[in-house]
Amino acid sequence: MTAPAGRSFSAQERIGARIRELRQQRGLRLEDLGQQAGISYQYLSGVENGKENFSISVLDRIATALEVPLSRLIVSAFKDAPKPKLRKPDAP
Secondary structure: OOOOOOOOOOHHHHHHHHHHHHHHHOOOOHHHHHHHHOOOHHHHHHHHOOOOOOOHHHHHHHHHHOOOOHHHHHHHHOOOOOOOOOOOOOOO
């Protein structure tokens, strides 16, 4: 996931995009994954598009339905994220 110049993706957008990628790799419809995770397909669509907030509990249910550890889901969403630039401390 590469952001256009001058824009970075939020954590919410990165995780949502990774969920969509995993769902599509498994050949699941929004309805299928939503039902397995106990959430509506409309809400899941919003999560995938970075429009809906989600709790760790919901994220865990989605990860379980995708048969992927929660930690792997989160880490893989950030695998291509640029490293933050650290500011040099001000000189005394």
